[in-house]
Amino acid sequence: MTKTLDRRSFIGAAGAAILASPAIAQVADEPSTGTVEIEKDISQAVRRNISSFRSLDWRPYFNNLNNGAVLVDISSRALHFWSADGATYKLYPSSVPLTPDLTKKGRTTVVRKVEGPTWRPTPSMKKRNPEWPDFVPAGPDNPLGTHALYLSWTYYRIHGTHDTRKIGRRSSNGCIGLYNEHIAQLFSMTKVGTQVLLI
Structure with a gap:
């Protein structure tokens, strides 16, 4: 006993x-x-990442679901998607910008979709990090992952990442990052003209 x-x-x-x-x-x-979540080098140890998984209704954020709708909540580090007919709702954990000055909020739309995107650092990124390459082709070293949704705001994207440690963290230079399998799903459901709101 x-x-x-x-x-x-x-x-x-x-x-x-x-x-x-x-x-x-x-x-x-x-x-x-003494734990600092804002990190310049993602390889440095960070004890916690934060992402809130709370279902939301689209009505407080959009007047309609024409062309579908994407809501990115910077605080909870979550991306919500509603299809145009309202039948499909998806919720994904995301990475968000490192600092408030890199964060853009408001309404925009998807203006271009690219599978296998290439990447060039923006002028401000290059100024902060002159050692970065001028161009990265599509592939496993590309910071945009496997798919990218280009927004009407210059330089801003919703894209994948090959570095899964970034998801749920403040880790980007302004873009919203998803796991590659999630951006592939979102890519298939969105279209040019899908409305996007970052709050």
Whole structure:
């Protein structure tokens, strides 16, 4: 009987620890801990990433679903998609800009869709990081991942990433990043003219 209780106690304690882990992972960083979420080098250790998975209704954000609608919530680091007929709703974790000055909010639209995008740093990126290459072809080293939705705002995209550590973090120079499998899904559902709102 003692062995059974010991085993149960061990299993119970292990189960409690496993169940507690996701809650710890979603706690926001506090300034007093010395943990800095804004990182210049994603390879540096960051203890937590944050993404909130809460379903939303489109009506507070859009007057209609003409051409479909994409809502990006910078605070919760989540991208919401509604199809034009309202039958399809998708929610994806995303990466967001590093700092408020790199963040653009407001209404825009998808103006171009590219599978296998190439990448060039913007003039401001090149100024901040002169060592960056002038051009990166499509492929595993491309920061735009496998697909990109170009927005009506110059230099702004919703795109994939090959560096999955960025998702759920402040890690971009202004764009919104998704896992490659998620951007492929979103790419197939959106069209030129899909309305986009960043809040």
